[in-house]
Amino acid sequence: MLVVVALFAIYRANTGTATGAASDRYDVGSPGIGAVAPDFLLPNVTAPAGTGGTPATTRLSDYRGKTVLLYFHEGLGCQPCWDQIRDLQKDPAALAAMGADQLLTITTGPQDLVAQKMHDDGLTEPALVDSDLRVSTQYQANRYGMMGSSSDGHTFVLVGPDGIIRWRADYGGPPRFTMYVAPEQLIADERAARAGS
Template sequence: MSTKQHHAEQQHNARRELQQTIAGDSARQAQRRSVTRVASVAAAIVAVGLVVFGLWSAQPTNVSGSSQAPAFTLKTTAGTSVSLADYRGKPVILYFNEGAGCGACTQQMAGIEKNPGFAQAGIVVLPIVMNTAAQIKPDLDRFGVKTPYLLDDGTVSKAYGTLGKGMHADLPGHGFVLIDANGVQRWQGNYPSMWLDPATLLNEVKSRL
């Protein structure tokens, strides 16, 4: 073999090795991309599964009772003060919720206001939040809620065992407490779904009075 032919063969072999190297790198990159895509899809499936599980596992809890309801006096968004004792002789629903920033919570109260059955049955609904008036009023205006909200520093929410029932350990969840005309706590229900149809709430309450 001549020197020229030998040199040409070396160049050919070098080009072939380079092509093989490039092809190998491309294959490895494609494999890595494929693995990454599979991992991403798997992670997404797991995330969706956790969300679905969370939604399905966030079931409402209902507890009957017959103990005297803790007394309280709280300031309201209307600038007044409200005591539980003010409503002795009437059934009262305390609506504990996350308050400012929770649109579903305010929509819940708006839905309750639109149902005339509560007033017709003589049932008073008192929404209680751990906010200042300045914090919660924009939400009330946004959803057209007229009922004054009771402003709690956490003392009342703790007394009624509502803290940590939702997404935040230091806030109430989304729940209701029924107190009868004699001041006795008859029922407490927590709803992690952040909604209870007002008609269902009314029926629940009536069945326990």
């Protein structure tokens, strides 16, 4: 019996559910709850360009003291991903209900096309472009999508004001390949994870 319990504990740890935060709707990748969120510096295509027309950049550590919801998404070919940004942008109460002060969106793709899509869809939240997947790989957000490891899936990481991850949900993986999560479901999932920790 002890061997069965030990094997189950190993399985739970390897599937990302040891934190009690995963559900049948999403996985929990690494770094997960309680880990320090890796800092990054990425071009921000919704911010005013710097000198010489170069894109402004944003660091996660720029938001130290605030709670930030990182949203890694598939990008240009995924309209539900842009709808997700739109619905979170138009409902600041949803972000507040999760304790988030700021939403930062992160995707791959050419900077000019991501900027154009944000403009065309009337989106103003910071759009960070991770063209080489360096940050996405660091957060393992490219393990939970429809395109294999070549793009992000649908990952949310809630980073507290101290830089510690408070909640994480990777919705994009098989077999469901979720590409949109209603804001009220995000709130419910974050609260359920917090209550279970």
